Amino acid sequence: MRLINKFHLAPKTGIAFVVVKGQVIRVIDTDGEQVSDIVCFVKGDTSEYLSSSRSIDYNEKIYLSTGNTLYSNLSNPMLTIIRDKVGKHDFLFAPCSQEMFQISYNIREPHPNCLDNLDLHLSYFGINKHMIPTAFNIFMNATITEDGRLRIEPPLSKAGDYIDFQAEMDLVIGITACSSLKCNNYKNTSIVVEVYDR
Amino acid sequence: MRLINKFHLAPKTGIAFVVVKGQVIRVIDTDGEQVSDIVCFVKGDTSEYLSSSRSIDYNEKIYLSTGNTLYSNLSNPMLTIIRDKVGKHDFLFAPCSQEMFQISYNIREPHPNCLDNLDLHLSYFGINKHMIPTAFNIFMNATITEDGRLRIEPPLSKAGDYIDFQAEMDLVIGITACSSLKCNNYKNTSIVVEVYDR
Numbered sequence: 042m043r044l045i046n047k048f049h050l051a052p053k054t055g056i057a058f059v060v061v062k063g064q065v066i067r068v069i070d071t072d073g074e075q076v077s078d079i080v081c082f083v084k085g086d087t088s089e090y091l092s093s094s095r096s097i098d099y100n101e102k103i104y105l106s107t108g109n110t111l112y113s114n115l116s117n118p119m120l121t122i123i124r125d126k127v128g129k130h131d132f133l134f135a136p137c138s139q140e141m142f143q144i145s146y147n148i149r150e151p152h153p154n155c156l157d158n159l160d161l162h163l164s165y166f167g168i169n170k171h172m173i174p175t176a177f178n179i180f181m182n183a184t185i186t187e188d189g190r191l192r193i194e195p196p197l198s199k200a201g202d203y204i205d206f207q208a209e210m211d212l213v214i215g216i217t218a219c220s221s222l223k224c225n226n227y228k229n230t231s232i233v234v235e236v237y238d239r
Numbered sequence: 240m241r242l243i244n245k246f247h248l249a250p251k252t253g254i255a256f257v258v259v260k261g262q263v264i265r266v267i268d269t270d271g272e273q274v275s276d277i278v279c280f281v282k283g284d285t286s287e288y289l290s291s292s293r294s295i296d297y298n299e300k301i302y303l304s305t306g307n308t309l310y311s312n313l314s315n316p317m318l319t320i321i322r323d324k325v326g327k328h329d330f331l332f333a334p335c336s337q338e339m340f341q342i343s344y345n346i347r348e349p350h351p352n353c354l355d356n357l358d359l360h361l362s363y364f365g366i367n368k369h370m371i372p373t374a375f376n377i378f379m380n381a382t383i384t385e386d387g388r389l390r391i392e393p394p395l396s397k398a399g400d401y402i403d404f405q406a407e408m409d410l411v412i413g414i415t416a417c418s419s420l421k422c423n424n425y426k427n428t429s430i431v432v433e434v435y436d437r
Contacts, residue, residue: 092333092373095339102386102389116338133331134295141297188300
């Protein structure tokens, strides 16, 4: 693989960029225990976007890892996980948002959050906040009890761990270094994104 | 409560209609073991719609029942479950679709499906297929194994069982009698929807 782009995401920030079919997006947890949200849209058609519920349906499971494909709302393959050093990610939670910090933690002052970070960068591609779907929450470790309750635990990722996605179509991609404290074992660190030609 | 509308949904069909804040939507499984998908949009603003991932986040669980509120993509309360005779519903699976029947069951001829039934009726409200979100799948009984695999089991609903939703804002609602076989213990029966003023 030939490295063609590299993005350094400071803690609590995001980025958006375009990839073409066949390219590989590597998301690296530089310091360990850091969640990174990824969403994507078809390049040139923002009405087709990542769908957690179609992906969960077609893979018949909620924890996706190496070999699994992430689908669009129109049931087309968007990303395939081709390498995964961690193996536990979340696809149930919405990106953290100002509203989430208020509803769940009663925080009323402005708080950095993944939804605003995605919106900031994706808006240049014609994608507005209300169009941002449920993200694939890389390295997020949510455990489900038998009665369906959710418990957020520290990510299993160690410093330098990464996951590789192969683009199955030309895509606009948004990625964050998550701003929540609970999801990231009560600290916020950076994320590095590398894009490779195969 | 005063009954103001009643809809009979034949097997494998759908309906869409408007409710105002405070009204109650009752979804009745007439014959038992029949799933019904419900989605909703803010009346007059189709950019705000039901969000499974925000609802799961704020309720901190995946199985919602009496007392739980379903939220929009903008984190506003849309529906509250005020009565529930069954207690097990799904919020992970996308509405069944022609593409799902092809991908999961290799069915290539046209098959009735919830997505097309929602689209047929919601299109009159300016809502197109790509805008239809993950539905709250009333009475659908999906079990999650410890490693995250999903198993679809017969609904727990008996003939006449129902669930009541209170509208927390003025809404456009789409509801189906699900067309899948696996979700409905290998038969398809009808759904009755009643709308009440409180």
